[in-house]
Amino acid sequence: MAFLTIYWRDMIRFVRFRALLFSSLLQPALWMAFFGVAMSSNFDRLTSAVPVPAGAFSVEYLTFMAAGVIAMTTLFTSLFGGISLLFDKNWGLMREMMASPIPRTDIMIGISLSGMTKSFIQVLIIMVFGLLIGVNFFPGYPPLQIAYSVLGLLLFVGVFSLGFLFLSSTISMRMESPEGLQGVITLLTLPLFFVSNALYPIQAFPPFLQALSVLNPLTYLVTGIRYFTIGSDFFAIGTHYSYTAIDILIAFGALATFTTVMYAVAWQTFRKAVIT
Amino acid sequence: MGGDIIEVENLTHAFDGFQAVKGISFSVREGEIFSFLGPNGAGKSTTINVLITLLPLQSGRVRIAGYDVAREPARVRESIGVVFQNEVLDRDLTVRETMEFHGRLYGIPRDERRAKIEEMLGIVKLTGKRDERTKNLSGGMKRRLEIARGLMTQPQVLFLDEPTIGLDPQTRLKMWDYIEQVNEAGTTIFLTTHYMDEADTLSDRISIIDHGEIVTTGTPDSLKNALGEDVIYLETTDNRAAEKALGSLKSVRNTMASPRGLVVTITEDGSRCLPAVIDRVRGEGIAIRSVNLKKPSMDDVFVHYTGRELRDTGEAGRGGS
Ligand SMILES: Nc1ncnc2c1ncn2[C@@H]1O[C@H](COP(=O)(O)OP(=O)(O)OP(=O)(O)O)[C@@H](O)[C@H]1O
Ligand SMILES: [Mg+2]
Numbered sequence: 001m002a003f004l005t006i007y008w009r010d011m012i013r014f015v016r017f018r019a020l021l022f023s024s025l026l027q028p029a030l031w032m033a034f035f036g037v038a039m040s041s042n043f044d045r046l047t048s049a050v051p052v053p054a055g056a057f058s059v060e061y062l063t064f065m066a067a068g069v070i071a072m073t074t075l076f077t078s079l080f081g082g083i084s085l086l087f088d089k090n091w092g093l094m095r096e097m098m099a100s101p102i103p104r105t106d107i108m109i110g111i112s113l114s115g116m117t118k119s120f121i122q123v124l125i126i127m128v129f130g131l132l133i134g135v136n137f138f139p140g141y142p143p144l145q146i147a148y149s150v151l152g153l154l155l156f157v158g159v160f161s162l163g164f165l166f167l168s169s170t171i172s173m174r175m176e177s178p179e180g181l182q183g184v185i186t187l188l189t190l191p192l193f194f195v196s197n198a199l200y201p202i203q204a205f206p207p208f209l210q211a212l213s214v215l216n217p218l219t220y221l222v223t224g225i226r227y228f229t230i231g232s233d234f235f236a237i238g239t240h241y242s243y244t245a246i247d248i249l250i251a252f253g254a255l256a257t258f259t260t261v262m263y264a265v266a267w268q269t270f271r272k273a274v275i276t
Numbered sequence: 277m278g279g280d281i282i283e284v285e286n287l288t289h290a291f292d293g294f295q296a297v298k299g300i301s302f303s304v305r306e307g308e309i310f311s312f313l314g315p316n317g318a319g320k321s322t323t324i325n326v327l328i329t330l331l332p333l334q335s336g337r338v339r340i341a342g343y344d345v346a347r348e349p350a351r352v353r354e355s356i357g358v359v360f361q362n363e364v365l366d367r368d369l370t371v372r373e374t375m376e377f378h379g380r381l382y383g384i385p386r387d388e389r390r391a392k393i394e395e396m397l398g399i400v401k402l403t404g405k406r407d408e409r410t411k412n413l414s415g416g417m418k419r420r421l422e423i424a425r426g427l428m429t430q431p432q433v434l435f436l437d438e439p440t441i442g443l444d445p446q447t448r449l450k451m452w453d454y455i456e457q458v459n460e461a462g463t464t465i466f467l468t469t470h471y472m473d474e475a476d477t478l479s480d481r482i483s484i485i486d487h488g489e490i491v492t493t494g495t496p497d498s499l500k501n502a503l504g505e506d507v508i509y510l511e512t513t514d515n516r517a518a519e520k521a522l523g524s525l526k527s528v529r530n531t532m533a534s535p536r537g538l539v540v541t542i543t544e545d546g547s548r549c550l551p552a553v554i555d556r557v558r559g560e561g562i563a564i565r566s567v568n569l570k571k572p573s574m575d576d577v578f579v580h581y582t583g584r585e586l587r588d589t590g591e592a593g594r595g596g597s
Pocket of ligand 1: 316
């Protein structure tokens, strides 16, 4: 249970760095408030021309993209989460942990769990903020179903963020400087973000990009989030979305596989790490 | 005092082809305070890092508290405590949290941990700073906190890498006190230093290390006595006659007249030769105005074995690793 000790310490730092705390919460809110609201009026005007079958459930763009913003924020926070390790390493703090009797992989597990917690906090705040500015999540759901949906959503977010936290931990352990990590993160986030269904449907992608998006964990996260927050059958920006239970299980399986692989990679890195 | 709690045989460590530690062997007995005395870059920290399992064992054999560092690193880590040469403090944790974190890492149960933290903070006089963030502590307070932290787990062996670097003379003396207390309570201490007086005062035994090699090992007294260069300063009514009289004494290596008196270099333990020297001078009817016996210092020992003085190292501060 030594990872709880690492977790505890990292959470103290999270709460203590007020600036970091607020900026990490403000950024997604700004995305929603500006990009979301601005794009919504555009997309909704364009797509209002596309006929939606009578009786079908349709959501406006703001709701559609809110799921994408949740996913994007989770991706960003998680890829950054490993930076704690980089600082610990560079400031020599990791030596205390490495010389102590705790299993070394517990360091990475503790940091990753605290990163996951941060993602949960962010996601919940974005959802509340979104509902306030008119995002139509959980349309007509009774309270029990809302609770169940939130849990499902957090499950997806949790597995996804752990995967990227393990990746981030691996990179941090191998990097010398925060700038290096920053570079890798930038390099990773943009393609991940744009070759996904976060902001627009992938149905209209060229086949090559569609193939790539199938390999993109972000796509599966967004799918999971939309399923739990909007429903299994809806129209958005003129596209029909319908998810079966199998689709959702596959998406979850894909994320779990990704996370397992990342865990194995991080585990190897930690076992062999030499920190002095 | 029991058997050997640290056993090192033929330890070698290289960084990219550069031999930082060149096949050293030594052992530390249970209950001892053992010092590595050596200049910057001698390989002290490198040796410690291998012993505490932060660096992999490249060649040789190292056992700590009966466990092999290569085969049972987890067991070794359970048996030891470390105070690193460089500061290892999270700037944004408070003093209490710093201790709490460490106690948890070592799995000390909650109530015991709380009590231990209070006790240790009391010993290093940091109780009043309990809720201060470590970044607001003075350099000496930080070092005291690190030492308190190293001691709180009551390890079998405590490694102290230049424990009193950057401390004022008063605090240094107190640190020595703590170190001795802890040692009396049963913890074996392995410390590195480039302060002669520190090695001299604290250690049961010292190894002088230079360029990755141990050049000599012994108790502080035996090291100093082995030089056989005790010096007697004599002031007499007739220095020239005294010099002549002493020339035939077997234990006298050399005599030299200086404006303030006679400098007599002795080949044996000076305190044992002194009566004979006095007798001989008096026997010639020469009156002695004053006598002064000077034993070699650790500085002399160091210069003798390494061929250089340990200058500048005091200002090197907490560099290296
Ligand atoms: N990680 C490293 N990579 C390359 N060389 C290193 C590394 N660590 C130490 N060295 C070299 O090994 C030698 C021994 O260093 P070490 O830190 O063990 O010395 P030290 O006796 O502790 O000195 P000091 O009193 O300055 O702390 C030095 O020449 C140093 O430059
Ligand atoms: Mg050193």
